Amino acid sequence: MKIAFVTGCLEPGRDGVGDYVRTLAAECTARGHAVRLLSLADTVDLSADGGTPPTRRQTLAATCDDDGRGARAWLDEFRPDWTSLHFVPYAFHPRGLFAGRLPPLRRVLAAGARRHVFFHEIWIGFARGAPWKERAFGFLQRRALARLLHTTAPTAVHTSNGCYRRALAGLGCAASELPMFGSVPLRPGVVPAALPGVGADALVCGMFGAVHPNWEHEPFLSDFAQLAAARGRRAVLAAAGSLRQGEVLFPQLAAHWRGRIDCLALGLHPPAQLAEFFARFDFAVTTSPFHLVGKSSSAAALREHGLRVVVTNSGQPPRFAATPEDLAPADAGFLPYFRARESLPQALERTPPRPGASRTAEMFLAALAAHD
Known part of the structure; x- marks a missing residue:
């Protein structure tokens, strides 16, 4: 498969979702799939960094100035089978009010023959007793997210937990859960560290x-x-x-x-x-x-x-x-x-160690392949 990963920021170490996307893309590449990485609200404008996998980073201002056309043209060269959006509302607006960013998002996502969305965050204010201001912002975020789903019509939707999955179901979106993975790879035969000032029996x-x-x-x-x-x-x-x-x-x-x-x-x-x-x-x-x-x-x-x-x-x-x-x-x-x-x-009672990113990548790829 050819998969174009789209997110807000891809600066290494600066954005947790961006780091997640880079790792997931690397796992997909290791399994023989072709990938491209695109960020639409980054800290810099880099039309292409010449690295592997091919990566384009652009600021939100650049994305909005041409309504996503430059990013779309770059993805069209790749002709992806899937565009995979890894979404956080606050990547596109400091208060998560991203409704005005929907036109470029819609244009970019349409580059893929099929569309996938992973909601790393949804909207705020759904907790009982949430302050009225939080509920008000959450109402606007939820409405914009519903429009995102309606206008992009994703073939597959994922999130990381049952709370978000059930919230999305309230919008008529049948999301599946994809487990989060960590950023500390397993090391076979690792020797426990001696902590400063801590005895071995602590x-x-x-x-x-x-x-x-x-x-x-x-x-x-x-x-x-x-x-x-x-x-x-x-x-x-x-x-x-x-x-x-x-x-x-x-x-x-x-x-x-x-x-x-x-x-x-x-x-x-x-x-x-x-x-x-x-x-x-x-x-x-x-x-x-x-x-x-x-x-x-x-x-x-x-x-x-x-x-x-x-x-x-x-x-x-x-x-x-x-x-x-x-x-x-x-x-x-x-x-x-x-x-x-x-x-x-x-x-x-410890449990057996388990691979994180590799397991999630296999589940992700299987979910996409199920729609072929």
């Missing part, structure tokens, strides 16, 4: 990626400290990667739990080093809400390395689901601690 709970600044760490950290003490081990909370807004929270946690839990910020490291950290972790915790944990590439990376991931945040259920459990992730390796605190010891 019980280590890992975190990876952004930490929500309003994370309610109680009663989880109390239960974690008790779990370690019951086993005669020192409790360590080790955070790898960029904490983002959690940069302020983590020092506060260290001060609050001094003497009971050692809090260690490991910082940014290349994937090979992260794999060694993951091998040292005994289990992990995420601050993502339970019904949206499926869209977290950080949580996916931890699961791919065989770590059980504790979910402490039930989240505010959307209006179209009775409880968060109605939208539970398909992966049973996510432990709903918020529902049963006594389940925490189960987090120490």
Whole structure:
């Protein structure tokens, strides 16, 4: 197959969806498929970077100035069987109000004989009790997304979690779930890292990626400290990667739990080093809400390395689901601690490591091939 991947930004390391698209495209290429990469709201204008696979990056201003004609002409040269849009509303407008960007999107997507859309994000404001302003913006985003579906008529639609899948069903869109993958490849025979100041017998709970600044760490950290003490081990909370807004929270946690839990910020490291950290972790915790944990590439990376991931945040259920459990992730390796605190010891039971990107690519290609 010939697949043209379209997204907002493709600058490496700057945009999570762009990194996802690059990895997915590489997996497709490795399986003998021809690909092109196109970004429509990037930080630079590069008509073609001369690399492999062929890539064109352009700013949103450039896309809108010619109504997508230049990008469409570049894709027409390729004559793709599929155009695959990886969509986030905020890529095309700072508040996600992308209705004015629909004409160039429609023109670009029409380059493919068939169209595919992966909704990495949908609209905001669907949670019960959401503020009126959030609901108002969400209403406009939802209406624009419905128009996107109507005007592009995609043959196949994917998203990463049951919450978004059910929300899209409310628009008459029968989306399928495609599992998110992480950015830390498996390393056969990896040797666990020696964490700074941490003994070999310590019980280590890992975190990876952004930490929500309003994370309610109680009663989880109390239960974690008790779990370690019951086993005669020192409790360590080790955070790898960029904490983002959690940069302020983590020092506060260290001060609050001094003497009971050692809090260690490991910082940014290349994937090979992260794999060694993951091998040292005994289990992990995420601050993502339970019904949206499926869209977290950080949580996916931890699961791919065989770590059980504790979910402490039930989240505010959307209006179209009775409880968060109605939208539970398909992966049973996510432990709903918020529902049963006594389940925490189960987090120490590792699962077999599994490939992430390769498995998702095979599912993606099979879904497209089913429409041939």
